[in-house]
Amino acid sequence: MGQQASRYLVVSDTVYTDGHGDPVRLVLNTRTSRVSTLGDKVARTLSHGDCGTLPAAVSDHLADLRILVPEGRDELTDVLDEQRARSRSAASLNYMLVPTGYCNLGCEYCGQVHVRGKSSANHRSAVRDRILRAVHRPSTEEIRIGWFGGEPLLAYPVIRDLAGQFVEACATAGVRYRSRLTTDGSELTMRKLRVLYEECGVDALCVTIDGFGDRHGRVLGVMADVVRQADEFPLLRLTIRGNLELANLDHVDAFIDVMVKAGLNHPMIEFDLRVVPSWTNDVAAPRVARQRFAAAEPRWLRRMHDVGMVTRTLIPGQLRGPICPAVTRSAEVISSSGAIFSCTEHPLVPQHEQGDVLELVEHADHDRQRPAGQYDDWHDRINRGEQSCAGCVFLPVCGGGCPKHWGEGKSPCPSYKFNIQQRLDLEAARAGLTPLLT
Ligand code: SF4
Ligand code: SF4
Numbered sequence: 001m002g003q004q005a006s007r008y009l010v011v012s013d014t015v016y017t018d019g020h021g022d023p024v025r026l027v028l029n030t031r032t033s034r035v036s037t038l039g040d041k042v043a044r045t046l047s048h049g050d051c052g053t054l055p056a057a058v059s060d061h062l063a064d065l066r067i068l069v070p071e072g073r074d075e076l077t078d079v080l081d082e083q084r085a086r087s088r089s090a091a092s093l094n095y096m097l098v099p100t101g102y103c104n105l106g107c108e109y110c111g112q113v114h115v116r117g118k119s120s121a122n123h124r125s126a127v128r129d130r131i132l133r134a135v136h137r138p139s140t141e142e143i144r145i146g147w148f149g150g151e152p153l154l155a156y157p158v159i160r161d162l163a164g165q166f167v168e169a170c171a172t173a174g175v176r177y178r179s180r181l182t183t184d185g186s187e188l189t190m191r192k193l194r195v196l197y198e199e200c201g202v203d204a205l206c207v208t209i210d211g212f213g214d215r216h217g218r219v220l221g222v223m224a225d226v227v228r229q230a231d232e233f234p235l236l237r238l239t240i241r242g243n244l245e246l247a248n249l250d251h252v253d254a255f256i257d258v259m260v261k262a263g264l265n266h267p268m269i270e271f272d273l274r275v276v277p278s279w280t281n282d283v284a285a286p287r288v289a290r291q292r293f294a295a296a297e298p299r300w301l302r303r304m305h306d307v308g309m310v311t312r313t314l315i316p317g318q319l320r321g322p323i324c325p326a327v328t329r330s331a332e333v334i335s336s337s338g339a340i341f342s343c344t345e346h347p348l349v350p351q352h353e354q355g356d357v358l359e360l361v362e363h364a365d366h367d368r369q370r371p372a373g374q375y376d377d378w379h380d381r382i383n384r385g386e387q388s389c390a391g392c393v394f395l396p397v398c399g400g401g402c403p404k405h406w407g408e409g410k411s412p413c414p415s416y417k418f419n420i421q422q423r424l425d426l427e428a429a430r431a432g433l434t435p436l437l438t
Helices: 040-048 056-064 075-088 123-135 152-173 190-198 214-228 246-261 284-306 350-355 378-383 403-407 416-430
Strands: 003-005 009-011 023-029 034-039 068-070 092-097 142-147 176-183 204-210 237-244 269-275 331-334 339-341
Touching: 003 056, 009 040, 023 040, 023 416, 034 040, 040 056, 056 068, 075 378, 092 123, 123 142, 123 152, 142 152, 152 176, 152 190, 190 214, 204 214, 214 237, 237 246, 246 284, 269 284, 284 416
Parallel strands: 092 142, 092 331, 142 176, 176 204, 204 237, 237 269
Antiparallel strands: 003 068, 009 023, 023 034, 331 339
C-alpha cells in the first residue's frame, strides 16, 4: 500500500542549516508531539504531497515516525477515537472541589460571585462519602482532586480534613492519589504548604498572579522560601500562572524582571502566562488581547528561557487524558453550594448555579458518576464539523480547546496555533540550527 503525508504535520517556513551546512526544516507531528529535522527537499515533498517519489529507506524512516501514514487512512477518526477512549475511561476519576465560595481578592475579570457563609451541614460529609465510594470502585486506579475556588485556602481546615481522609483511603485501597491546588497565594504560608504536601497529598500547586501589582510581594516571598527549601518538596510541581488581560500585557517584561529578582528562575517553578477568558459578552477586548499575546509570546518565551525561567514546553505536548472535565463523566465539579457541574466555569456564577446544576451532592447516588452534562458529546460535535476543529492540524494536541467558549462564540484556540512558526524557530535555535540566509 502507498503512503501519504499525515494531515497532522506542521513544516517550518524557515529553512535552517545543520552542523554540516545542509539545508533542513523542522517538521512537527502533532499526533506524536515530536519535532523532526528533515532535509529541505524531503520536507518540501511532504508539503506538496508527492510522497511516492521518496526513496524507500526515507519512506520507511518517515513511516516509523508516523510522518507518513498508509494512503487513505482516516486520521481524523483515529484521533477522535483516541480522545473518546480517554474520555470514557473510568480508571482515573477527577473531582474538582470548591471548598468555599468566598474569595479575598476582587479580580475584575472574574465572573464568580463570592459570598461568605458556610455550606450546608451535610455538604462536607456528602462530598467525603461520594469520593470515598469512588476510591473503592473496582475500576478505580487513580483519584485526582483539584481544589479551586473562590480562594480555597480560606477553607484550609476543610481541605485538611477531607484530603486527609482521601489520602488514607487511597493508600489503603492501593489507588494512586494526585492533588492540585489553585490559589491566589494570599493565605499561603510555609507551614500550610508543608501540611498540604505531606498530609493532604497536594503534589501540584498553582499560584495565580493577577494584575502584576505590588500586592504579590508576600506570596513571592513564600515562593522564594519554597525554592530555598526545595529539597523538602521533591515531588511538588509548582506553577506560577500569570493571568493576562489587555490592560496588563505591557507589564510582562516587568513581571519577568520581578520573578528573577525574587529568585524564582529556578527549575522547580514552571511559568504559565495566559490570557484569561472573558466572563462578559465583550468578545472584542479578549480577542485583541489574544492576538497581541500570540504575537509577543515568542519573545517572552525566549527571554524567560534566557534568564532560566522554566516555561511550558514550546511544542504542545500530547494529551494524556480527557481535554477537560466537561467532556468526561469521569470528572465532575462540586461547588461549595452543593451543586455538581461538569464545567469548571460553572460554580459560583449565578447564571450557572441556577441553570446548569446536574444534581446536588447531598442527593446524588454515590455509586454513579455525575449525569451527562452539556459537553459530553464533544467529540461527536467535532466530527460533525460544528467548529473548525475537525480540519485543524492541532486537534491531536488541543482536542478542541474549550467546548463552553465555542458555544459562547469565543474562540478558545491556544496561542501556539498562531505562533507555531516562531516556536519552531526557537526550537531550532535551541537545537543549534541557524536560519539559512537567502
Ligand atoms: S468546557 Fe471549557 S471552561 Fe468548562 S471545563 Fe472544559 S475547558 Fe474548562
Ligand atoms: S480549538 Fe482551535 S487550535 Fe484547538 S483544535 Fe479547535 S481550531 Fe484547532
